[in-house]
Amino acid sequence: MASESAPARQILAAPRRVLRFGPTERAFHWIHAAGFTVMTGTGVVMYLPALSARISDRPTLKAIHLTAAVLWVAALVVVPLLGDRRALRAAVRQLETFDADDRRWLLGPGRHRRRGPGWRARIPQGRFNAAEKAHSIVQAALAVLFVVSGVLLWLGERDTAFRLPGTIPLHDGAMFVALVLVAGHVYLSLVHPPTKPAMRGMLTGEVDADWAEAHHPKWDAPPADAPPPGYDAARRSRPGAAPVVAALGVATTAVLVVVLVVL
Amino acid sequence: MSAPLPTPDDAEGRPVGRRAFLGIVGVGVSSLLWGGVATRWLSDASSALPSSLQSVVPGGTGWRIYSVNPPFPTYDPTTWRLTVDGLVERPRTFTMAQLQALPRADQTTDFHCVTGWSVPDVHWAGVRFADLLAAVGVSPAAGAIEFASAEEPYVDSLTLEQARAPDAMLAYEMDHGPISREHGAPARLVVPQMYGYKGVKWVSRITLTAQASDGYWEQRGYDRDAYVGGSNGV
Structure with a gap:
């Protein structure tokens, strides 16, 4: 375990790093982030009359919203097909598994333990802490609900029989919940000092080893060997990145064809 | 465990x-x-x-x-008048009593918003356009009706043919009571076959014109012929 071999500190200049996210996982995350940003942006403008009146181009906004939706779903399907499925499966397994520490982290330390300030920091966490797990589970469920209600909205424009009383409340409700979660997620990744170092992991794949040991002590993190500039990193990312780029290309082309036909 | x-x-x-x-x-x-x-x-x-x-x-x-220019217009029964002018033979204004003296029509229809929500089975009572227009006389050159809201600058228009749809009306009752302020008191356009933005609320002036023109939302990219299930990208 990383924590057992922790004291060995070889090079002072280069901080030790561990590998947290592979290219496929990062692609999955950023596709989700981009899709959410574009669809929330266009959706809110179409949804708030004050903004609709000001921006005043519903056909374009709607086309962007629908294109983004199709691209997003297509990419979420294509990336696992062409990317590192083993890594994704491992991440999913870790995210959906809650051990006793996770339950304590989420529900409280229990009657016989002291709560006190910073009690959560004393509960050892794995590669994902309990809140990260809960967040991704809720986001995954919201993604499904966005798609279900969005498809119903699309159908409802064609046949009012598909206009169920709960479609709009569901699409809106999912949006409100997701907005709150994403706001917290962005705050933790950009602002909050203890969690900010995680951002590097989603950008480059690597996080600081000391930070990982302090915040995720139960995580048996694979070291990211300090590489000679360019060489190791390129070798590690190329096999994963190429399929992802290919996937995005294929998805974009497919969707452009679909959109041009549909719209 | x-x-x-x-x-x-x-x-x-x-x-x-x-x-x-x-x-x-x-x-x-x-x-x-x-x-x-x-x-x-x-x-x-x-x-x-x-x-x-x-x-x-x-x-x-x-x-x-939705409101494009809050607050909602207020309805004062003593001063409210509906003006009907343009390409008509006898331009005139109506008080609410005069409007209600015209043949009354009742209907229960679904209301569909372009943003995706719907309200089923809304009861409306009001005046069919055939009856309203008969009271002023349509000149042969007229081809469309423009509706201006007291909530400026909200306007919209229908062709005469669209206005003569059997379920289109100038309504003054909603769900068996006077139309409430937020729903367009005292009179609003009801066009169930089209999306709600065609249903001008707080109607204060009806002008007959040669051709239909773009309304408030149509100037902002929405379809003028706003048929439910057949417009705005469908």
């Missing part, structure tokens, strides 16, 4: 996350059926919100009230 062991974190614990995921999806999908009712009783709480926020939360019976 095993005691914490020094194993990789994915080797212990239970996949409760999958159950949580399926549970949230299940509750969410089921809300397609109960979501409308739930938002209805939530809306009582929303009436405490500022009006700018109220427009984005559902109203009492599934309505969402």
